[in-house]
Amino acid sequence: MKKAATDAVAGKARQSRIETMEAIRNAAISEFSQHGFAGASTQAIAQRAGLTKSQLHYYIEDKEALYAQILGELMQTWEHLFEFGEENQSPSDIIALYIQQKLRFALKQPELSRIFTTELLSGGHRLATFWPDAVAQTNRKVAMIEGWVKAGELRALDARLLIMHMWALTQYYADYAIQAERMLDASLRGRKLQQHILDELVTFVLQGCGLPPASR
Amino acid sequence: MKKAATDAVAGKARQSRIETMEAIRNAAISEFSQHGFAGASTQAIAQRAGLTKSQLHYYIEDKEALYAQILGELMQTWEHLFEFGEENQSPSDIIALYIQQKLRFALKQPELSRIFTTELLSGGHRLATFWPDAVAQTNRKVAMIEGWVKAGELRALDARLLIMHMWALTQYYADYAIQAERMLDASLRGRKLQQHILDELVTFVLQGCGLPPASR
Amino acid sequence: MKKAATDAVAGKARQSRIETMEAIRNAAISEFSQHGFAGASTQAIAQRAGLTKSQLHYYIEDKEALYAQILGELMQTWEHLFEFGEENQSPSDIIALYIQQKLRFALKQPELSRIFTTELLSGGHRLATFWPDAVAQTNRKVAMIEGWVKAGELRALDARLLIMHMWALTQYYADYAIQAERMLDASLRGRKLQQHILDELVTFVLQGCGLPPASR
Amino acid sequence: MKKAATDAVAGKARQSRIETMEAIRNAAISEFSQHGFAGASTQAIAQRAGLTKSQLHYYIEDKEALYAQILGELMQTWEHLFEFGEENQSPSDIIALYIQQKLRFALKQPELSRIFTTELLSGGHRLATFWPDAVAQTNRKVAMIEGWVKAGELRALDARLLIMHMWALTQYYADYAIQAERMLDASLRGRKLQQHILDELVTFVLQGCGLPPASR
DNA sequence: GATGAATGAGGGTTCATTCAT
DNA sequence: TATGAATGAACCCTCATTCAT
Numbered sequence: 001m002k003k004a005a006t007d008a009v010a011g012k013a014r015q016s017r018i019e020t021m022e023a024i025r026n027a028a029i030s031e032f033s034q035h036g037f038a039g040a041s042t043q044a045i046a047q048r049a050g051l052t053k054s055q056l057h058y059y060i061e062d063k064e065a066l067y068a069q070i071l072g073e074l075m076q077t078w079e080h081l082f083e084f085g086e087e088n089q090s091p092s093d094i095i096a097l098y099i100q101q102k103l104r105f106a107l108k109q110p111e112l113s114r115i116f117t118t119e120l121l122s123g124g125h126r127l128a129t130f131w132p133d134a135v136a137q138t139n140r141k142v143a144m145i146e147g148w149v150k151a152g153e154l155r156a157l158d159a160r161l162l163i164m165h166m167w168a169l170t171q172y173y174a175d176y177a178i179q180a181e182r183m184l185d186a187s188l189r190g191r192k193l194q195q196h197i198l199d200e201l202v203t204f205v206l207q208g209c210g211l212p213p214a215s216r
Numbered sequence: 217m218k219k220a221a222t223d224a225v226a227g228k229a230r231q232s233r234i235e236t237m238e239a240i241r242n243a244a245i246s247e248f249s250q251h252g253f254a255g256a257s258t259q260a261i262a263q264r265a266g267l268t269k270s271q272l273h274y275y276i277e278d279k280e281a282l283y284a285q286i287l288g289e290l291m292q293t294w295e296h297l298f299e300f301g302e303e304n305q306s307p308s309d310i311i312a313l314y315i316q317q318k319l320r321f322a323l324k325q326p327e328l329s330r331i332f333t334t335e336l337l338s339g340g341h342r343l344a345t346f347w348p349d350a351v352a353q354t355n356r357k358v359a360m361i362e363g364w365v366k367a368g369e370l371r372a373l374d375a376r377l378l379i380m381h382m383w384a385l386t387q388y389y390a391d392y393a394i395q396a397e398r399m400l401d402a403s404l405r406g407r408k409l410q411q412h413i414l415d416e417l418v419t420f421v422l423q424g425c426g427l428p429p430a431s432r
Numbered sequence: 433m434k435k436a437a438t439d440a441v442a443g444k445a446r447q448s449r450i451e452t453m454e455a456i457r458n459a460a461i462s463e464f465s466q467h468g469f470a471g472a473s474t475q476a477i478a479q480r481a482g483l484t485k486s487q488l489h490y491y492i493e494d495k496e497a498l499y500a501q502i503l504g505e506l507m508q509t510w511e512h513l514f515e516f517g518e519e520n521q522s523p524s525d526i527i528a529l530y531i532q533q534k535l536r537f538a539l540k541q542p543e544l545s546r547i548f549t550t551e552l553l554s555g556g557h558r559l560a561t562f563w564p565d566a567v568a569q570t571n572r573k574v575a576m577i578e579g580w581v582k583a584g585e586l587r588a589l590d591a592r593l594l595i596m597h598m599w600a601l602t603q604y605y606a607d608y609a610i611q612a613e614r615m616l617d618a619s620l621r622g623r624k625l626q627q628h629i630l631d632e633l634v635t636f637v638l639q640g641c642g643l644p645p646a647s648r
Numbered sequence: 649m650k651k652a653a654t655d656a657v658a659g660k661a662r663q664s665r666i667e668t669m670e671a672i673r674n675a676a677i678s679e680f681s682q683h684g685f686a687g688a689s690t691q692a693i694a695q696r697a698g699l700t701k702s703q704l705h706y707y708i709e710d711k712e713a714l715y716a717q718i719l720g721e722l723m724q725t726w727e728h729l730f731e732f733g734e735e736n737q738s739p740s741d742i743i744a745l746y747i748q749q750k751l752r753f754a755l756k757q758p759e760l761s762r763i764f765t766t767e768l769l770s771g772g773h774r775l776a777t778f779w780p781d782a783v784a785q786t787n788r789k790v791a792m793i794e795g796w797v798k799a800g801e802l803r804a805l806d807a808r809l810l811i812m813h814m815w816a817l818t819q820y821y822a823d824y825a826i827q828a829e830r831m832l833d834a835s836l837r838g839r840k841l842q843q844h845i846l847d848e849l850v851t852f853v854l855q856g857c858g859l860p861p862a863s864r
Numbered sequence: 865g866a867t868g869a870a871t872g873a874g875g876g877t878t879c880a881t882t883c884a885t
Numbered sequence: 886t887a888t889g890a891a892t893g894a895a896c897c898c899t900c901a902t903t904c905a906t
Contacts, residue, residue, distance in 0.1 A: 036337075043899075161413065172380065180380060204378075485881085550766070594852075600820035614782070689897085701897080
């Protein structure tokens with residue numbers, strides 16, 4: 001009872017290996033982000049990718065491996081993307097840039113972003129490998145912020161909490177997109193709305209830290 | 217097949233119906249919050265509650281019904297708990313109180329709080345009934361905040377986004393408790409840490425809005 | 433999760449043992465006639481009788497025993513009721529009376545009548561005890577009919593088949609009541625329709641046998 | 649858990665899809681006709697077909713779908729098979745042919761025929777779709793018969809009842825095959841017995857209607 | 865590369881029945 | 886008598902995966 005080829009690429013005839021892998025990746029991201037690792041089914045992933053279960057298992061090793069790969073890529077991307085800027089920038093600019101990057105990613109790839117959340121909710125065991133680097137990165141950020149505070153550029157505050165709060169404010173737009181759209185009665189895909197959110201967010205955070213506006 | 221009576225209440229012999237229902241509720245909250253509706257298994261819930269699957273189904277109607285009940289109770293609790301205070305309070309006090317209530321709940325019942333998140337992540341279909349009230353409540357809050365802005369008590373800002381951001385900042389401590397504990401290298405259960413977080417959060421938000429400190 | 437007392441006798445307070453047994457009997461007849469022995473559930477029977485499953489098992493020994501009792505009573509009733517009349521009656525009268533009795537029973541107690549059918553459909557193993565008597569009774573009827581044939585009162589025909597056909601024609605109104613009602617676009621409960629069916633049936637059979645009309 | 653490959657096709661190794669589907673169909677017909685939809689178990693069907701339950705579910709979608717398919721095919725077959733003949737045939741020939749067709753089917757495929765009966769006994773809900781056509785077909789027959797009555801070719805009788813009675817007389821040989829074999833003390837498979845039954849039946853009905861013998 | 869088939873465990877749920885109270 | 890609880894098997898069905906072709 002095959003149930004494939006109904007979604008994405010039905011009837012498209014022969015696909016290249018790369019295209020197929022891409023389709024699987026996207027399907028997996030959707031399913032995992034909706035139902036978490038335990039709740040996602042390979043059947044559903046296969047279907048979304050336009051494959052049969054048999055075909056899917058030809059391309060992947062394991063449900064676990066597929067998940068691990070996606071999660072790993074996400075963590076790596078995030079690590080590179082969310083590093084604080086160079087020392088010669090102003091605190092306001094660094095923070096504004098961080099928020100912009102983080103928010104942009106959440107809005108552009110909400111499903112992928114949510115996978116981190118479902119993983120954490122389900123215990124985060126599969127993140128074990130990534131914690132050391134994440135903590136190190138946070139420590140670097142903390143050091144930088146505390147430097148600003150010592151230099152009097154920032155009011156006295158808990159740097160670690162500030163980082164977490166910026167994270168929370170931006171990640172919100174991925175995890176709670178549904179809620180946000182209900183409350184705003186609008187789709188988060190709109191360019192103008194996205195800019196508005198960014199502006200409000202940056203202003204809010206900078207003022208919350210006692211910082212002047214960013215340079216642009 | 218017998219895999220019960222190993223966890224919570226092992227060997228306790230004979231429990232009252234109320235105690236059993238309580239055990240089931242707690243077990244269900246844990247499992248649902250970890251794996252979402254689809255990923256949670258009645259087997260695991262039963263085991264956690266110290267019951268067999270058959271026994272569990274003596275007490276509940278359905279997996280779906282069990283979930284619905286928990287979700288429903290949560291939504292009702294939240295609606296009552298997170299209403300803004302009376303008009304005769306100052307904006308700072310109202311906001312500070314809201315943050316306090318929301319944060320306290322997230323820290324005291326993180327698993328229950330997370331159920332809302334998993335539900336939303338998996339599409340939020342089972343929240344359909346609750347949206348109208350939630351939107352109405354948000355509208356009331358928006359109206360209040362916009363009143364403050366008009367009265368010059370608050371800087372000009374998007375009231376709706378402010379509400380969502382406060383929500384994000386507090387909910388964070390439930391959803392990302394694991395991440396937070398890693399970053400802080402401390403348990404969120406500590407009284408003193410909780411107070412510290414609250415203080416930082418309130419200060420951050422009030423300042424972000426351009427409001428004076430709350431009265432206590 | 434009790435599910436009793438919703439149907440028949442809800443809230444009626446205390447019932448006598450006899451009334452309860454009666455309720456169980458009726459419930460069982462309904463369920464068994466609809467779903468057969470295998471398909472009927474004690475849960476459904478209990479519910480229909482306004483009892484819990486526990487209560488039901490207080491009154492009955494077994495699902496099997498309950499079924500056996502009902503089936504046994506039916507067979508006994510039928511054996512007495514469908515015996516051919518005395519020798520001094522005319523063939524036409526005997527046949528007309530038999531058809532009348534059989535039809536009346538089918539129309540008055542269709543559910544009970546159908547239990548025989550479901551039993552037969554499912555293999556008839558539980559009828560083993562009753563076959564000898566049934567065959568004997570048939571033999572008596574056959575002998576009688578063949579007597580009539582020999583006496584020239586009836587055209588030459590297969591007596592055994594005639595008996596089976598009369599059986600089929602009357603049992604039809606129990607087994608296929610639903611079909612009949614669809615085709616007639618009327619309820620079989622109507623007195624006038626019942627008389628009409630009886631008249632048509634008797635005429636049809638008597639003429640089919642080459643017999644004169646019955647005396648009344 | 650392995651209980652397969654013991655019945656029908658044991659050891660046959662590798663079967664084609666078509667053969668397997670055929671085996672499933674036959675197994676399902678047997679089980680459904682014996683126990684009805686509710687009482688039949690997929691386990692039993694699988695076993696009869698020489699499959700495991702898992703294998704069975706590879707080939708079918710659902711218990712319900714399997715049942716629906718069989719029932720649907722039956723209804724379609726019947727509709728085509730039991731239409732009355734052309735107008736230029738004599739009433740006797742048309743009736744004789746109808747009885748022949750219906751009886752032949754009942755004797756050749758008693759289990760399949762019985763599925764209609766169990767369905768009706770259990771409420772007939774799954775026949776909803778088929779009633780309109782069935783009623784229409786009956787109406788066509790009624791019109792034809794009433795034409796004969798008006799033309800004086802047939803004695804005055806209730807055409808609708810006549811149709812139902814012919815139906816009852818023939819269906820009997822499927823539903824009550826077990827009873828019939830007991831009473832006749834012979835298997836209904838015998839060619840000669842089948843012909844004898846047909847002859848008796850046709851004579852009985854034609855005479856019951858006051859019609860002359862059929863032309864062959 | 866791709867497909868049909870198989871596999872065994874486990875999914876949620878209901879079954880008939882029994883046991884204490 | 887009645888009731889709440891328990892029991893273990895069986896219900897229909899889906900799971901992730903493997904194996905031949």
